[in-house]
Amino acid sequence: GAVVSQHPSRVICKSGTSVKIECRSLDFQATTMFWYRQFPKQSLMLMATSNEGSKATYEQGVEKDKFLINHASLTLSTLTVTSAHPEDSSFYICSARVAPDGRFTNYGYTFGSGTRLTVV
Amino acid sequence: DAKTTQPPSMDCAEGRAANLPCNHSTISGNEYVYWYRQIHSQGPQYIIHGLKNNETNEMASLIITEDRKSSTLILPHATLRDTAVYYCIARRTGNQFYFGTGTSLTVIP
Numbered sequence: 707g708a709v710v711s712q713h714p715s716r717v718i719c720k721s722g723t724s725v726k727i728e729c730r731s732l733d734f735q736a737t738t739m740f741w742y743r744q745f746p747k748q749s750l751m752l753m754a755t756s757n758e759g760s761k762a763t764y765e766q767g768v769e770k771d772k773f774l775i776n777h778a779s780l781t782l783s784t785l786t787v788t789s790a791h792p793e794d795s796s797f798y799i800c801s802a803r804v805a806p807d808g809r810f811t812n813y814g815y816t817f818g819s820g821t822r823l824t825v826v
Numbered sequence: 827d828a829k830t831t832q833p834p835s836m837d838c839a840e841g842r843a844a845n846l847p848c849n850h851s852t853i854s855g856n857e858y859v860y861w862y863r864q865i866h867s868q869g870p871q872y873i874i875h876g877l878k879n880n881e882t883n884e885m886a887s888l889i890i891t892e893d894r895k896s897s898t899l900i901l902p903h904a905t906l907r908d909t910a911v912y913y914c915i916a917r918r919t920g921n922q923f924y925f926g927t928g929t930s931l932t933v934i935p
Contacts, residue, residue, distance in 0.1 A: 710869075712869075748927075750925040801870075801923075815872065817869030817871070818869050819869050820869050822867070
């Protein structure tokens with residue numbers, strides 16, 4: 707089935723540094739990927755929609771200059787948290803518009819395993 | 827997309843059916859009902875979706891009321907590995923997935 711691979715699974719960084727999170731589609735091409743953020747004991751919040759070859763679309767209230775999204779190829783989208791601060795510590799998850807069986811779909815998305823970011 | 831309401835938590839005995847309700851009283855005719863679950867510290871996993879007919883797959887069954895204002899996800903024989911947060915989402919095709927607070931299901935041995 708379709709797999710969305712996310713790396714790293716955990717990262718600890720110092721305040722003020724930048725962190726890059728990668729999201730790869732294995733065995734399929736993803737023209738669109740989505741990035742979510744989840745704080746402890748809260749639900750997932752959609753941050754942005756990443757489109758291959760074009761600028762990402764950000765949800766209201768998400769700072770595009772702080773959360774840089776690049777989708778330069780059909781198999782890789784990256785989220786860079788710039789000048790990270792402790793309040794950016796969260797669980798970041800990407801997803802692709804593909805069903806678990808690998809078919810492109812508008813009906814169900816496949817999610818990555820997430821990245822736990824801790825800023826100290 | 828329509829707002830959904832779910833109980834914050836539920837318990838279920840291992841081996842018994844888990845019935846998770848969801849209210850979506852303002853759902854429109856072209857909005858599907860989706861169910862995802864999230865096991866602790868993992869990405870969400872698709873379970874099932876439907877429009878108006880009941881649906882069944884290898885994981886679960888989805889029962890949608892005739893007026894489509896509510897639905898129930900049924901896990902026929904709950905196991906400890908089914909302990910997770912279950913999200914019910916009403917979504918129009920092509921829109922993004924916006925997650926609510928979900929139901930935290932605990933399967934008890």
